[in-house]
Amino acid sequence: MFYDAAKRDHGLPQDPLKALIVPRPIGWISTMDAQGRVNLAPYSFYNGVGEFPPMVYFSTTGTYGDTPTKHSRMNAEQTGEFVVNMVSAELAEQMNVTTTMVAFGVDELKLAGLTAVPCQFVKPPRVKESPVALECKYWRTIEMPAEKGHEGKRGSVVFGQVVGIHIDDSIIKDGRIDTLAFKPVARLGYSEYTTTENVWRMRRPDDPRY
Numbered sequence: 001m002f003y004d005a006a007k008r009d010h011g012l013p014q015d016p017l018k019a020l021i022v023p024r025p026i027g028w029i030s031t032m033d034a035q036g037r038v039n040l041a042p043y044s045f046y047n048g049v050g051e052f053p054p055m056v057y058f059s060t061t062g063t064y065g066d067t068p069t070k071h072s073r074m075n076a077e078q079t080g081e082f083v084v085n086m087v088s089a090e091l092a093e094q095m096n097v098t099t100t101m102v103a104f105g106v107d108e109l110k111l112a113g114l115t116a117v118p119c120q121f122v123k124p125p126r127v128k129e130s131p132v133a134l135e136c137k138y139w140r141t142i143e144m145p146a147e148k149g150h151e152g153k154r155g156s157v158v159f160g161q162v163v164g165i166h167i168d169d170s171i172i173k174d175g176r177i178d179t180l181a182f183k184p185v186a187r188l189g190y191s192e193y194t195t196t197e198n199v200w201r202m203r204r205p206d207d208p209r210y
Contacts, residue, residue, distance in 0.1 A: 006147075018044075019189020026187055027058045028085040028095060030116075031075035032124045033105065038116060039071045040098050040108040040127070042087065044187035054162035056084055056136060059144075062153040071104055073158050076138045081122040082160055086132035089183035089195045094129070121164045131168040131182045136160030 003010040010016060018024075027046025031039045045059035060070040076082040087095045097112040109116050109127065116125035119135045126133035137160060144155040171181040183195040 014190060016189065022188045023186030023194050026087045026095065026185055027056070028087050028127065028130065029058055029072045030083045030085060030124045030126060031072050032079055033075045034078050037105045038107045038109055038125060039075055041070065041072050042095050042098060043072070049159070055139070055159060056134060056162060057157050057159045059155055059157045061155045069156070073141065073156060076158055076160065077141060079123065080138045081124055082136050082138060083119060083122060083124050083126045084134040084136060085127040085130040087185040088131050089185060091129055092185050092193065095185065119164065126166060131171050133166040134162045135164035137163050
């Protein structure tokens with residue numbers, strides 16, 4: 001099949017786009033507002049975008065309840081900091097709890113029964129139960145184009161520089177990160193998720209390091 005992305009004339013019950021851009025890693029973003037209240041929310045439009053310096057992004061869409069944009073974006077812009085926590089397979093249910101739409105200022109860590117622990121270089125806490133956490137300094141936000149007829153769903157991309165990295169020793173094996181030791185969760189389409197269950201190596205012909 002073929003369909004016009006602008007017209008969305010695919011004839012399917014739901015737009016298949018997000019089921020095609022898969023799997024997508026989940027950035028479980030913890031932030032603090034100006035009053036010191038904690039927020040935790042997952043974003044499947046998330047990834048790394050650079051190594052020197054290490055940079056990541058998470059993308060938001062539209063408004064959110066009682067605020068003009070997502071709480072994570074608001075807090076990151078106002079305080080200049082955020083943390084990316086990894087969602088392991090055993091944390092999938094807690095992650096899903098934090099997708100709940102709640103009022104600004106509600107602590108989703110407490111809502112999901114998670115433990116907040118201090119970071120080294122930023123004020124927002126990290127999730128203790130998460131095997132990986134990236135402490136980030138906010139860099140900038142880029143607004144996406146507004147689509148005619150869908151202006152309220154306009155997206156934005158929040159960039160941050162990674163300044164500190166926490167890794168649970170249990171997922172380090174022979175000097176490498178053992179992905180299967182924590183099975184990161186990724187987003188598929190609709191309400192579907194997946195975990196990393198198999199790993200294989202494919203060495204580049206011109207680079208034997210990996």
